[in-house]
Amino acid sequence: MNLDNQTCVITGSSRGIGRGIAKDLGEHGANVVVNYRSSEAEARAVVESIREDGGDAIAAQADVAKAAEVQAMRERVADEFGSADVLVNNAGITIDKKFENMTREDWDTVVNVNLGGVFNCTNAFYDDIKGAEHGRLINISSVVGQQGNIGQANYATTKSGLFGFTRTLALELAHTGSTANCVAPGFVKTDMLEEVPERVQEKILREIPLDRFATVADIAGIVRFVASEESSYMTGQVLGVNGGMEW
């Protein structure tokens, strides 16, 4: 599953799952675009580590919720690497509250990043992916989009929204040979999970048949497969990577 000369844009790859995907794709030959919103030092460290391993990468600041910043990122990518082959829509946030306490602002903030960001990035890189020999649109959803989760009405809505989006883009891209798929991780040990109280984490763990949280590498390996030529006949799918959780 080599990605030699494939330009891969991974949103939100300064930390967590995105960082793991960026490093993995870099190790396998991709030109990597490490997008971040505010963690500049972390994004530069990811770039350094990819370059030390012999790969090529750049850090690209853009708040995915801001269309003008995303458009500027696309121009930077075109200058550095040319047209993009793979877009991984990974950037995402949570603002967890039970629905009775959730404000319209809490709702809008999460929707604007988790879905608005997906619109902005897909819009900016759509022609690149459409024209690529093996174009790949990969959306990072969540098992929470499949099951729902107490305290995450806004987040769960955005993550299940990606299913309809992915399926539609898969149909619209099909005649070009490019694909669109969703990867829906279970619970992964990142800063996002650290925000969940310990007792809730213990409850979640009891519901995971494989009896452990996912590592970032568990998710990155699947994303690499979806990004590769080997996945050419798979489109419009949701790949659950959740340790066997039911949905």
Ligand SMILES: NC(=O)c1ccc[n+]([C@@H]2O[C@H](COP(=O)([O-])OP(=O)(O)OC[C@H]3O[C@@H](n4cnc5c(N)ncnc54)[C@H](OP(=O)(O)O)[C@@H]3O)[C@@H](O)[C@H]2O)c1
């Ligand atoms: N962790 C889990 O258990 C889990 C499970 C299922 C799905 N997911 C999904 O996986 C994705 C990554 O989650 P994670 O756990 O790795 O999160 P994380 O550790 O909190 O990292 C989030 C990343 O997204 C970036 N980001 C946030 N808002 C952004 C914005 N507006 N524009 C650009 N970048 C932005 C952050 O960059 P800055 O630091 O610069 O803001 C950071 O690099 C999310 O879509 C999440 O919903 C996570």
